Amino acid sequence: MLEEKARIIRKHIIKMIYTAGSGHPGGSLSATDILTALYFNVMRHDPKNPKWEDRDRFILSKGHAAPALYSALATSGYFPVEELLTLRKLGSRLQGHPDMRKLPGVEASTGSEGQGLSIGIGMALHAKLNRKLYRVYVMIGDGENDCGQIWEAAMSGAHFKTDNLTVILDRNGLQLDGPTRQIMDIEPLVSKWKSFGWKVIEINGHSFREILNAFNRAKSVKGKPTIIITHTIKGKGVSFMEGAVSFHGKSPNKEEYEQAMKELG
Amino acid sequence: MWNKKTQRDAFAEALVEIGSRRKDVVVLTADLSSSVKTNRFAEKFPEHHFNVGISEQNMMSIAAGLAASGSRVFASTFAVFGTSRVYDQIRQSIAWPKLNVNIVATHAGITVGGDGASHQMLEDVALMCSLPNMTVIVPCDALETKKAVKFVVDYNGPTYIRLGRSDVPTITQENALFSIGKAMVMKDGKDITLIGTGTMVSRCLLAAEKLEKDNIDATVINMSTIKPVDEKMIIKYAKETGAVVTAEEHNIIGGLGSMVSTVLSENVPVPMKRIGIPDVFGESGKSDELMEKYGLTPENIAEAAHEVMKRRGKQK
Structure with missing residues (x-):
C-alpha cells in the first residue's frame, strides 16, 4: 500500500518537473518514501481541514524538494492532483519553493537552506506552551548540515527539550556541486547530533518497515528531540537519476522522461 | 525642560502589561535580556520567555514558527544583530509569509556611543523598509514606545520597532494616540517643515525654537512610522510651507530622508535637505560628541532650514 503510493508520487514528481521544464528531481525522489510514510501513516492530519489546530506539522526545510511535498499533499487530497502540472507556472499555487500562504498543507515557506529546523522548534515550543499534543516533523537535506543555523537550532532543540519534534535527515550523500564528502564533509553525523543532545536513529530511508519503526521509536523518546538519519539514494526509482549529481536541479528531456515513466510503471 | 527616560524601560513596561492580560504572547531574546530589558517580562512570565543564546538567525526562524502556530511574538536584540x-531569516521566514513577529531592536543609531562602529546600527531602517510586508516604526520617546509596542501586538503582519540605548526626552503627551502610518504634528508653523524621527524629533523641536528667534515659524512633524510613511501629511505640509528638512539618526541613504524625498519628488517637488549620518560607519565617543561630529544637532537642523528656505525664495 505505501509502496504503491510512493510509486504514484514518484510518477507525479517526474511528470510535474518535466512539464515545468525545471525543478529538483534528485532530492525529491530520495525523500519520497519518507514523505509517503508521513502523510499516509505516521502523521495525524486532515486534508479537508488543513488548519486543524491539533494536526501534526511537517516542514520541508530542504524546500527544493517541493515537487515531492506537493505530490504527497495532492495524493492525500489537499488539492486536485491535476493542479500538480501547474508547478512553477505563472499564477500557480505550486511555487518553485513552498509558499505557506499559497498552498493548503504547506506549513512553512522555505527554500533558503537551513531555516526550517528553527521554524519547527518554534512550532514545537508553541505546542508545549499551549499543552497541545501535536508533533512536529522537519525534513532537512544533508547539504543543510553545512549551514550554521542548523547547529544553532540543534543546540536549542535539545536545550528546550523539544521531544515533540522529529527531524528527518535525508542522507542521500550528494549536494548541488557534488558528493557531500568532497564539497563539505559533514561526517561523523551520528556522533555530531548525539553530542548536540539528540536521540539519533539511523535507518534505510527506502525501507517502510524501518521508517515506520523509527517514527514510532521517536514518539516514545522523552526530554530530547530525535533525528532520524535516513540513508537514501538521490534520484531513487529512476535508474539513470540514481546517484547522479546532474539530476539535482535539472528537468529530464523527452527521452529521459519517457524512460523514467516506463521504469516507474 | 523635558523628563527623560529610556525607550527600553518603556518597552519592558509594555511587555509586562501585555503579558498580564493575555497568554498568547511569547518573547524571545538572544543573550541580551538584561540589555533589551525583556528580563522584566521573563521574571513575571518565565514560561513565555525564551533566551536562545547568541543565535539570532535561529531566534528569527523560531519566532516565525511560533507565529505560524498562533503565538504573538516579540523578538528583541540590538539593532545591529x-x-x-x-536579514535572510527575516526575509524568508517572517516577511515573505507575513507572520506576526514584532522585532524590537534596541541600541540603534550612533548614540550607542562608546561601543563604536560595530554596534552603531545606521542601516537598519533601509534594510527593513526594503522588505515587502514589513512595517517600520521609530518611536520618538518612551511614551510613544510603550504605545507602539502595545499597538503592534494585535497588528497583522511583521513589524520592526527601532529603539535607542540612551535616555530620551519625553516629548509626546499621555493622551496622544499612536497609530501605524500616522505622523504627529508636534508644532504647527507656516514657514518651513521639519520632519524628524526617533531621537531627532526632540532636536527638531529645539531647532524650531532657534528658528523662532529669527522670526521663522516652523512646523515639526514626528514621523514615527517610516513605512508605510504618512504621505498625506508630508504633501499637506510641503504645500503649506514649500520647504522641508528631514532629520534622522541613520544613514542618509535609505531612511526617512529618502522616503520623504521620494514622496516630495513625485507629488510636491519643493526644496528639501536631509540631515543624517553622511554614509559612513560610526566610531567610539560620547553620544553628544558623536551627534555633533556627524552633524545631527539642533543647530545643524536650523542651518539646513535657513538653506532650504533660501533655495525656496519668497514664493511658496
Whole structure:
C-alpha cells in the first residue's frame, strides 16, 4: 500500500518537473518514501481541514524538494492532483519553493537552506506552551548540515527539550556541486547530533518497515528531540537519476522522461 | 525642560502589561535580556520567555514558527544583530509569509556611543523598509514606545520597532494616540517643515525654537512610522510651507530622508535637505560628541532650514 503510493508520487514528481521544464528531481525522489510514510501513516492530519489546530506539522526545510511535498499533499487530497502540472507556472499555487500562504498543507515557506529546523522548534515550543499534543516533523537535506543555523537550532532543540519534534535527515550523500564528502564533509553525523543532545536513529530511508519503526521509536523518546538519519539514494526509482549529481536541479528531456515513466510503471 | 527616560524601560513596561492580560504572547531574546530589558517580562512570565543564546538567525526562524502556530511574538536584540545579521531569516521566514513577529531592536543609531562602529546600527531602517510586508516604526520617546509596542501586538503582519540605548526626552503627551502610518504634528508653523524621527524629533523641536528667534515659524512633524510613511501629511505640509528638512539618526541613504524625498519628488517637488549620518560607519565617543561630529544637532537642523528656505525664495 505505501509502496504503491510512493510509486504514484514518484510518477507525479517526474511528470510535474518535466512539464515545468525545471525543478529538483534528485532530492525529491530520495525523500519520497519518507514523505509517503508521513502523510499516509505516521502523521495525524486532515486534508479537508488543513488548519486543524491539533494536526501534526511537517516542514520541508530542504524546500527544493517541493515537487515531492506537493505530490504527497495532492495524493492525500489537499488539492486536485491535476493542479500538480501547474508547478512553477505563472499564477500557480505550486511555487518553485513552498509558499505557506499559497498552498493548503504547506506549513512553512522555505527554500533558503537551513531555516526550517528553527521554524519547527518554534512550532514545537508553541505546542508545549499551549499543552497541545501535536508533533512536529522537519525534513532537512544533508547539504543543510553545512549551514550554521542548523547547529544553532540543534543546540536549542535539545536545550528546550523539544521531544515533540522529529527531524528527518535525508542522507542521500550528494549536494548541488557534488558528493557531500568532497564539497563539505559533514561526517561523523551520528556522533555530531548525539553530542548536540539528540536521540539519533539511523535507518534505510527506502525501507517502510524501518521508517515506520523509527517514527514510532521517536514518539516514545522523552526530554530530547530525535533525528532520524535516513540513508537514501538521490534520484531513487529512476535508474539513470540514481546517484547522479546532474539530476539535482535539472528537468529530464523527452527521452529521459519517457524512460523514467516506463521504469516507474 | 523635558523628563527623560529610556525607550527600553518603556518597552519592558509594555511587555509586562501585555503579558498580564493575555497568554498568547511569547518573547524571545538572544543573550541580551538584561540589555533589551525583556528580563522584566521573563521574571513575571518565565514560561513565555525564551533566551536562545547568541543565535539570532535561529531566534528569527523560531519566532516565525511560533507565529505560524498562533503565538504573538516579540523578538528583541540590538539593532545591529536584529537586522543585518539576520536579514535572510527575516526575509524568508517572517516577511515573505507575513507572520506576526514584532522585532524590537534596541541600541540603534550612533548614540550607542562608546561601543563604536560595530554596534552603531545606521542601516537598519533601509534594510527593513526594503522588505515587502514589513512595517517600520521609530518611536520618538518612551511614551510613544510603550504605545507602539502595545499597538503592534494585535497588528497583522511583521513589524520592526527601532529603539535607542540612551535616555530620551519625553516629548509626546499621555493622551496622544499612536497609530501605524500616522505622523504627529508636534508644532504647527507656516514657514518651513521639519520632519524628524526617533531621537531627532526632540532636536527638531529645539531647532524650531532657534528658528523662532529669527522670526521663522516652523512646523515639526514626528514621523514615527517610516513605512508605510504618512504621505498625506508630508504633501499637506510641503504645500503649506514649500520647504522641508528631514532629520534622522541613520544613514542618509535609505531612511526617512529618502522616503520623504521620494514622496516630495513625485507629488510636491519643493526644496528639501536631509540631515543624517553622511554614509559612513560610526566610531567610539560620547553620544553628544558623536551627534555633533556627524552633524545631527539642533543647530545643524536650523542651518539646513535657513538653506532650504533660501533655495525656496519668497514664493511658496
